[in-house]
Amino acid sequence: MRNIYFIVLFMLPLVSCSQTNTKETDTQKQLVLSKPEDTFTTLQFEFEGKPCVAVINKQYKDYKNKFMFPLSLFLKVNTLEKDKNEHPTEHEYLAFHELQTAIIRALSAEFTFCHVGATTMTGYRDIIFYINPKDQEKAVLVLNKFKADNKRFESYTFETDPEWEAVASFYEAVPANN
Template identity: 70%
Template sequence: MKNISLLLLCLLPFVSCSQSNKKENTDKPTPTALKPEDVFASLQFEMDGKPCVAVINKQYKDFKNKALFPLSLFLLVNTLEKDKMGHPTEKEAAAFHELQTKIIRELSAQFAFCHVGTTTMTGYRDVIFYINSKDQEKTIAVLNKLKAQNKRFESYTFEPDPEWEAVTSFYEAVAAKN
């Protein structure tokens, strides 16, 4: 009985901390790297008559702090091994996810950001982020290093977009889907 009481006493702080963190995370979305509570929605659309897919982070659907992350960042990743529609093969998808995970890990070590999602188009994928303008130089340094290490990583572009207009149609489609 004494051992059980001691064990419970040791576990109590971990249980109470994890429950308070869960409440905090569900009240307000927090920009950062991919987190377990991120929920993504898959959307089908067409571009130039060809099928495309967007996987969008629903956490930012009604995000109130867009002004804190006014700079859009689109990363273009080439699809080297394609199926007949120009979409990635299973092997290529695994390579993409590995690269995306590495990018998210490297950026999250530097600063907070919003990972909106990815799009799969014929021959390439975009990874979409929103960052604070003050973090642009750090982002460039990280991305240039990663780009030099991976032949799939084609380019990146920054655009001022304080209202997140570039992804509005995705969030409208997510709302219509639910």
Template identity: 35%
Template sequence: MFKKLFSKKEPKTYGPTEPIYPGELFEVAEISDDNGFFGFSNINKSYDNYPNKKYFPWWIQVTLELVDIDDRKMPTESEAQILNELEDEIEKFISEKHKTHFIGRVTQNGFRDIIFYVQEPKFDQEKTNIFFDQVQKKRRVNFTMEKDLEWKNVSGLIK
């Protein structure tokens, strides 16, 4: 009995550690290569080495097609404003039923990817279809969700 009480084993954790949300430290980075590829990422670096990844294993990526672009396939100022408004609407929709971790966005080659992680999918199919049909009227959109326990889908963006 005393062995159990005084053993040096670490206590079991039954859920995510505090803080659930690590804060905000967004870092903007340019993406380019020798072939003319160009883009920007805006990533919340507070998620570097985030200890609760396994508790939020569902990766969500929403890709929006850019309409009004410059010669580098990047959004014009007015397009960026529309994209930011859509991003706010999408984040609000996802956050309605989820503890939502907004990782950031990547804008490149005529598209913007908005990246989130959630605890588990709690989407109502009909409500989700209606919401994204409304987004589709403004911009072509693609919604992707998959289980990513180790957050490998964002390993090039955060540690």
């Protein structure tokens, strides 16, 4: 059991959002240092009368540097193996987690971003990021490779959202940081 905890402690940083970039400028490094540590919380909600789940990075609740990341990036990942409610099976959860981790690593190698979280909807999942507009082309190159190689990865969309309004309802439901 102790070995499991040891493995989890050392693997978690690899699977969690490592939002650092080895090609960063000094200004970017200062910004990364001012970014909060990833701490996720689970929220349940309904969409079109069906149960859904959001796993949200609660450290961005009152994030002061939103202005540096005014472009939302939503990735839509289809659920291939579904239960009776069209939610992912256990195998599907693992496949989604592997894909999400690989995408986060690939994006992290290119630029700094905010990983807000993910939602599980009926038949699909969204992975939610906020990025700086100057990094949009880099994101497109990375995401197109994943999209071509993974049948689950359906699409991605960018929208200007300097106040993070697309995720505001999630942050209203997240308890205040202590």
